[in-house]
Amino acid sequence: MASKEATVYILDVGPTLKAKREGFNVSRLEETKAVLLKLLANKVHMNRKTVYVSVILVGSNHTNNELATVDEDGSAEYQFVDVLQPLGIATLDLMKGVQNDVEYGETMGDCMDGLIVAVDMMSKFCKRLKYEKKIYVLTDACAEINKDDVEPVQGTLKEEGIQLNVIGTDFDSEDGTEQPKTEMQKENEIFFKEMCEAASGNVFSLDEALELTNEFHTKKVKPTAVYRGTLDLGDPESHPDSALSIPVHMFPITMPVKLPTAKKYSMLSESAAADDLPEGHTGLVNQSRTYKLKVTADMAGEDMDVDTEVAADDLEKAYMYGKTIVPIRAVDLDAYKLRTDKSLTILGFFSASTFKRDWLMANTYAVFPAPADPRAEVEIAGLLFGMFEKNSYALCRYVRAEDAEPKLAILWPEITAETKFFYFGQVAFQEDVRQYFFTSLTDVKSTSGKKLEKHRLLATPDMISAAKDFVNALDLMTVEDGEEYLTPEVTFNPAVQRHKQLIEFRALNPTAEFPPVPAPLIKQLLPRPDLLDAAQGYADTLIRLWDIKKLEKPVGKRGYASSLENDKDGIAQLSGVGGTEGSLFDGLADERNNNKRHKSESVFGTATTGSVAGATGFVPGAGSGSAFGQGQSDLAASGMVPFEMASVREVGTSDPVKDFQALVRIATINTQQGVRPAGAGWISVSLAVEQMKAMVLKLILTSFGDQLYEKAIDCLKSLRVFLSHADFADVAMLAGRQEDDKETIQKRVTTWNLFIKEVKHLCLQTSTSPQRIDFWEMLAKQHRKTLGLLTAQEVPVGAGGVSDAEAEQFWEQSQDASVEVVAPAEDEQDEDDLLALMD
Template identity: 30%
Template sequence: MASKEATVYIVDCGSTMGEKSHGRPQSNLDWALEYVWDKITTTVANGRKTALAGVVGLRTDGTENLLDSEEDYAHITVFQELGQVLMPQLRKLRQELVVSQTEDGDAMSALIIAIQMIVSTCKKLQYQRRIVLVTDGRGTMQADDLADITSKLKEDNIDLVVLGVDFDDAEYGFKEEGTDETKAENEAILKQLCDDCGGAYGTLVQAVDELGVPRVKTTKPVPSYRGMLTLGNPEEYDTALAIDVERYPKTMKAAPPSASQFVIRSDMAAGEATQSTQTMDGEEAPNGTNDGLAAVKTARTYQVDDEKAPGGKLDVERDELSKGYEYGRTAVHISESDQIVTLYETSPSFDILGFVDKNQYERYLDMSRSNVVVAQRTNDKASMALSSLIHALYELESYAVARLVMKENKEPRIVLLAPNIEPEFECLYDVELPFAEGVRSYKFPPLDRVVTVSGKVLKVHRNLPNDDLQAAMSDYVDSMDLSTFGQDEEGQPAEYGSMDETYSPMLHRINQVVKHRAVYPDTDPPPPYEILTRYSQPPSELLKAAQPALSRVIKCADVKKVPPKARGRRYGRKEAPKPLSELDVSALLAQDPKRSNKQARIDPKNAIPEFKQLLQTSEELPQLQSACGQLKTIIFDWIKHSVGDSGYGRAVEAIRVMREEMAEMDIAAPYNDVLRELQAKLLGGELGGERKEMWYRVRVNRLGLLLAKECEGGVSEEEGKAFLSAAPAAATSK
């Protein structure tokens, strides 16, 4: 069960908070609110009713609190009573926490108001109580009741956190030059108060800087098994070992928040929806706000074939259905009475089956996250017995293999138990192992030798690295070592990118954007925190230092840059194989005046080969257009004089060849013009009557317009899809 929390934030809204200090582009209040919004939105995201928060404004224009009748409590406003904060309250606070026009207001009085809010709400219940004061320390402050405030904070176990705008903090290394006398005195008072009550005092610079470091959520573990860890059968043998243990998860996957599906409510226009929160059932949200959204609800209906029912389908209830198991393409029915036969009856147990040598276990067999097995709490006998087992495994360098059934009638699992011994903690770590049918064995050719078809083993081969390349690659790997590239707090070499410093970019980036959008719904999300992108690329200093080793690898491996594939017929297409006779047939044909480009005609009986030959000798765009025009005339003639669909196959093949040749030559216009004309004539009935079947074949074979991504001068994907999809509608209208 999550612990109860109660936090009151005291935010200084005085006129001095509207200044922009130390070159910051935002006011001191907006800068301070970065910290406050981060904390409050984290509480809102948790959604726990036991996580309470309240907001008190200090040095506000108005006065609204329990003691507003007294002069000492003027210019203090309770913007949010202590309770659960939801999205409507969050948006309301954003409008209220603005810079005021006054400098009056006592921080000590605001502390008394916050203490009273916590005491009246939490009473004597077990709450983690906290007060966070954010101020620039430039208002008047009465220190007469400092001792009473300290005593009350201690008595009610309230933690005090004071964050000052540009406060001096020697531990963090920040000092403001030219601090006025009033601010210096207030800093001393607040620091003394924190020291007396055991609170935390610091500068806001440090707090805002640390916002970029994700906070790892600590969850209370729930045991997945409580019972006996046995070696042998204790029911039959007195020598069997039985230890009361508990099993907890060691690691858990942290998943980002999931999105919910909503729709605009049917009783509201789309433009009426706002961006405030909405209840799941579509009713009015708290505080009377409504964003016009309703949750998407899923409804399932089950139907069976029935000729007598309307539409041939009969609706049935889920309770009337029976389970069917897929066997090939057939559903095999098993009744509930027979279902019992398939149930593998088990009872909760944790039995050690045997032991394996530590050095013989392969780590790739791990199948699940790790769990920790400890002795039963407050059971000294179990602790002593489990400790003996752990030390025996550790000294013999062995692992235990056990069969685990966590709950009744649950499937059994095989787990590996590994000992762990620390100065003040001993346990067994377990990880799930595969069964025999869960292991897939694949054979790959060896990397250090080449085996020929005849069975001969080659140690030297063009596909095998030589000694120089092996040495060069080894040096390159050593030069990219990250284990000592970083520095610790003392400046000594340490691991770069340790586990404690690496965070899931997806998880924390989504949380960052969601929290920002909750407070600022109309602004763009901020850039990701630097720590989330820090380790996405290797450090530039290390790359520069490893460049000589990389150059040696390139030289030893004889690496050559592959030139990019140029587009166009002159560079994109492969050269034709040279004949054994060494005669250039294309050149001989080109010398024949009857076969010149200006006079060459494509024979319909050999259209496709002659079209390709004609393109080989074409040098300019008009020649390409002439060749495509001749083939177009032949295609149209095939379609027009086709008996039924007898000529459609040749026409489709010719269109395909024209499309491929134009794409290879990086020219789209000739083909696209032909296809547009073909579409108009086919759907207009100009090629021998009804020829829509031919256009259907063009669509089925995906012979649409050439796109821009395929060659230069092509159309966009949207235009290409519209060209094909509009064809049936055009045919219908005709």
């Protein structure tokens, strides 16, 4: 695209244009003016200083051009040709002049005179500089044309590279539609077609011109390099001989279109007298900002009775640290900033087969070798073909300018017959990636953990077939006589186009009502009627098979409130979207226990959270029932981990019971949703149990006197409740395999019985320093019934357990050498844990 444009519009205003075309209510002149206003509006919207336009009237009552002459004998040339505006910037004033000030002429004008004036004006203005030059002639072709200077004019058009386009009010359309016309119009139409063909232009009928000007157009953007530097492979500074450094330029390929921002406008400034303003009327607003030190009660009384103005240079940034304001000087902020150099560096290569399109983010760019650099072209070509043959992409680090934030991007080759370059697409860093897990769409389980084969949420073959038929009925690929409908090239942003239309209309019509939304926009925003008719039968079938019903609940203030409830099969379902009855977070806590919110202390301060016992269903020390109160699947019915639990990854010393319950809940939800183990941070029930066991031993061994004994006993109670109070259905859901439920419960019971023996051995062995016999005595005296061995009467049938006699014998103080105790290493205790032990 040329960097500069020069366009001249020649408008015929002769008396014959007063007539109306058959079937139209406005004159030919009004129709041609509408086309001209659209052409001028496109130039105004471009808002470029290198786009110049001119308007020339032919057949006007006035003569105003540089070529007009009157000889002594009375002969005159280039008469009735009025230059409304010489070549200059397209402005709103010019459009208003065309709309309001152009009148009918009383004399027939010669369009050839106007064309010669336009060519002369353009030659003098553009000289030999590089311009994109065009001339448009809008006429009814009723006036006689002087053809004496046709050949010189055609030669000048070719030499100057000027494109000639003619819009005739009664010309025939390309589709073969003929318009009634006089013999003079027929002759002139043939003449203009020959002229335009010689000048690489086109001839349009008025209907074609109206259709083209009413179409939407994208804004032409001059390609500007966003990066001019080198593409480095290796380190050119440390290894200049082995590294590759290619000069490149990077250009944007796709950019989002944004609505133009409104400017601050002052009616007072606009209404001021033009003589009082340096540039006449103006609505611009000059903003100024002042800073004042607010006088508080403890500051008043001395010399600060009113707010004191402070210079902007005296201000410093400050950040809140709790309730304290910590000032950070500009020099400190500058020191914290990451220092980077402008660069585009290849970090490595990877197979193109592993690339996923959804990795890309932001805009797409193209990387070309630097212009007029043959060596860069050869090096880029070698790298392009090498990556193409190896089917590889490159991972690179991009820094737009010095000290700019580095970005991670991918380069992939694009080789065509016309050009060769790299595509550039930004990707995210690892810490910017968020993974979300959702409930399965194909597996539905009941509260007992049984996988259901038939359920109203499970799709049947008939349902899937109906959905495919419905989608195929709305296919847009062949709806336009075998062609795709609404291709991206002809589908425009409705907000941008409507905004552009309304600004243009309001500029020319300050008080009129806005026009309706254009039909092309409505067409692309609404479904096609023929597609709706064709798909209606499939839609009815889909509604019947899927039992789709309209939700009548009112939408709440925020539009996303919802609550969860179980259906007859025990599956957690959305009971409604919106409304004031529920909350997005309803169902995260067990409301059937009527638990209230409470404040919980942690090493991070006091935070308001949901009741942990209610949230997980734990009832430490309960004598019967499930460890999860109403069933393990209920606690995970919401499919979400509460915010206060999401960050828990291990059992800590501050509140180990709460951490253990959170880990169990996270593991339960992950298992129920079918999330697969991934990474070292994966949480499982067995991991939570092992961490809780290690924490009990740690509390016992590191307690200062009996300070941590109560916390250790709470941990034992919570662990015993979890390992003992479970039914087969709950364990099958957690295990994920219903046939292994009995073995899983037996392992839990065995785990507790072995661990409590381990605790006994730890307390009674003489090698422990200090000895913890007092802790064992506390267990034997105060918690004999709640922390002993699990008996067969306390666990489900078939889950194992010891006899009552063996459970009673366990409390006798005797050594059990078969259990080996591994005490926590001293270096495992960090400073935070030691401080937390003192809570």
